[in-house]
Amino acid sequence: MATQGQVIKCKAAIAWEKLKPLSIEEVEVAPPQKGEVRIKILATGVCHTDAYTLDGHDPEGIFPVILGHEGGGIVESVGEGVTSVKEGDHVIPLYIPQCYDCKFCKSPKTNLCGRIRATQGKGVMPDGTSRFTARGQKIFHFMGCSSFSEYTVVSEMSVAKVSDKAPLDKVCLLGCGISTGYGAALNTANVEDGSNVAVFGLGAVGLAVAMGCKERGAKKIIGVDINEDKFEMAKQFGCNEFLNPLKVEDTVASLIEMTDGGCDYTFECIGNVKTMRQALEACHKGWGQSVIIGVAAAGQEISTRPFQLVTGRVWKGSAFGGWKSRDSVPKLVDSYMDGKVMVDEFVTFTKPLVEINEAFDLMHQGKALRTVVNM
Numbered sequence: 001m002a003t004q005g006q007v008i009k010c011k012a013a014i015a016w017e018k019l020k021p022l023s024i025e026e027v028e029v030a031p032p033q034k035g036e037v038r039i040k041i042l043a044t045g046v047c048h049t050d051a052y053t054l055d056g057h058d059p060e061g062i063f064p065v066i067l068g069h070e071g072g073g074i075v076e077s078v079g080e081g082v083t084s085v086k087e088g089d090h091v092i093p094l095y096i097p098q099c100y101d102c103k104f105c106k107s108p109k110t111n112l113c114g115r116i117r118a119t120q121g122k123g124v125m126p127d128g129t130s131r132f133t134a135r136g137q138k139i140f141h142f143m144g145c146s147s148f149s150e151y152t153v154v155s156e157m158s159v160a161k162v163s164d165k166a167p168l169d170k171v172c173l174l175g176c177g178i179s180t181g182y183g184a185a186l187n188t189a190n191v192e193d194g195s196n197v198a199v200f201g202l203g204a205v206g207l208a209v210a211m212g213c214k215e216r217g218a219k220k221i222i223g224v225d226i227n228e229d230k231f232e233m234a235k236q237f238g239c240n241e242f243l244n245p246l247k248v249e250d251t252v253a254s255l256i257e258m259t260d261g262g263c264d265y266t267f268e269c270i271g272n273v274k275t276m277r278q279a280l281e282a283c284h285k286g287w288g289q290s291v292i293i294g295v296a297a298a299g300q301e302i303s304t305r306p307f308q309l310v311t312g313r314v315w316k317g318s319a320f321g322g323w324k325s326r327d328s329v330p331k332l333v334d335s336y337m338d339g340k341v342m343v344d345e346f347v348t349f350t351k352p353l354v355e356i357n358e359a360f361d362l363m364h365q366g367k368a369l370r371t372v373v374n375m
């Protein structure tokens with residue numbers, strides 16, 4: 001290919017500083033080094049975590065940066081030693097890699113590969129450098145993905161090869177939000193038939209939780225959100241009862257009453273430490289489990305009376321739905337192609353790259369589940 005080994009000049013949405021709109025401008029993308037893959041991104045979702053970082057809430061947030069971690073694209077070229085993908089493969093970049101070799105990857109108990117986590121958190125490639133330059137300045141990577149660029153470079157262990165029949169402008173959402181919620185229900189909570197469940201926050205993540213709970217045969221799937229516009233939409237994903245915390249005196253007491261003693265499972269999909277506490281305390285005494293998925297702002301801490309745990313409630317967390325990423329994402333894509341996993345229904349808006357800031361506006365206005373940005 002003509003671009004192989006060359007610096008590619010393309011457009012990217014750069015976050016120069018926190019709380020400022022992204023700036024669409026030319027970026028230089030260096031060729032992939034040893035063990036790296038350069039990807040032509042065709043589409044990307046915008047996740048709440050991108051907004052959280054842009055708004056300065058991420059303790060690891062670093063600027064200038066190219067955000068985005070819900071991308072889909074085609075391999076443009078690969079660096080030395082890369083064997084698992086080749087030019088032309090359809091791929092989804094992964095913010096939790098899978099190296100197959102670290103103690104996390106070797107354990108069946110977690111999906112949190114630790115191999116490149118330290119450099120990823122510092123916004124650089126595993127060798128400590130960046131592949132992005134703009135206006136003569138180094139631009140940082142984000143979550144090992146940086147999908148808000150027409151081209152990006154990621155580590156080979158952060159790439160899932162997916163079916164080339166799958167529409168990348170849909171399955172890009174399996175790079176984060178949908179897989180996260182769906183896996184939290186299936187893997188982390190392992191929800192069983194007949195369960196009573198409450199989902200706090202009916203964004204894409206929360207509705208994907210509902211989809212997983214419905215698949216498992218949950219009886220009550222209670223959607224909890226302050227934005228009632230989300231309720232009608234939530235029904236198609238499995239929510240069959242609703243609660244607006246602004247309309248009741250005591251959210252926890254209401255949920256306990258609705259479920260005859262408390263929920264078997266609750267999921268916090270907002271990122272608010274107050275709702276995390278409510279989600280735990282709405283669980284049934286003796287066995288209820290609460291899964292934290294939402295990402296809380298820097299400095300926030302959770303609390304509850306230890307008695308809540310002494311009396312059998314379990315507090316858990318879930319990252320990327322517990323999926324071991326390179327193994328699972330291709331299968332999730334196949335499940336979508338087989339009609340088992342909903343994806344299209346999560347796409348509420350599509351925008352060109354030049355309008356990417358509107359995707360953030362739509363999210364903040366509570367109008368979008370997911371906006372897919374076509375690069």
Ligand SMILES: NC(=O)C1=CN([C@@H]2O[C@H](COP(=O)(O)OP(=O)(O)OC[C@H]3O[C@@H](n4cnc5c(N)ncnc54)[C@H](OP(=O)(O)O)[C@@H]3O)[C@@H](O)[C@H]2O)C=CC1
Binds near residue numbers: 047206226275292320
């Ligand atoms: N652990 C992980 O692996 C992952 C975590 N996340 C995190 O999950 C969370 C959800 O992400 P996403 O679905 O993209 O976000 P969204 O913003 O799309 O959804 C959040 C929903 O919660 C609602 N909400 C806000 N405040 C409250 C409240 N006090 N009580 C009830 N509902 C409320 C919002 O309402 P409104 O419409 O009014 O905004 C919105 O419907 C975020 O914190 C994100 O960072 C995301 C992906 C992966």
Ligand SMILES: N[C@@H](CCC(=O)N[C@@H](CSC=O)C(=O)NCC(=O)O)C(=O)O
Binds near residue numbers: 049320
């Ligand atoms: N960088 C933050 C934490 C951000 C965070 O919790 N990220 C989630 C994914 S959110 C996706 O939309 C996650 O899976 N984290 C696992 C990880 O290893 O980062 C902080 O420092 O608090």
Ligand SMILES: [Zn+2]
Binds near residue numbers: 177
């Ligand atoms: Zn995300």
Ligand SMILES: [Zn+2]
Binds near residue numbers: 104112
């Ligand atoms: Zn690993």
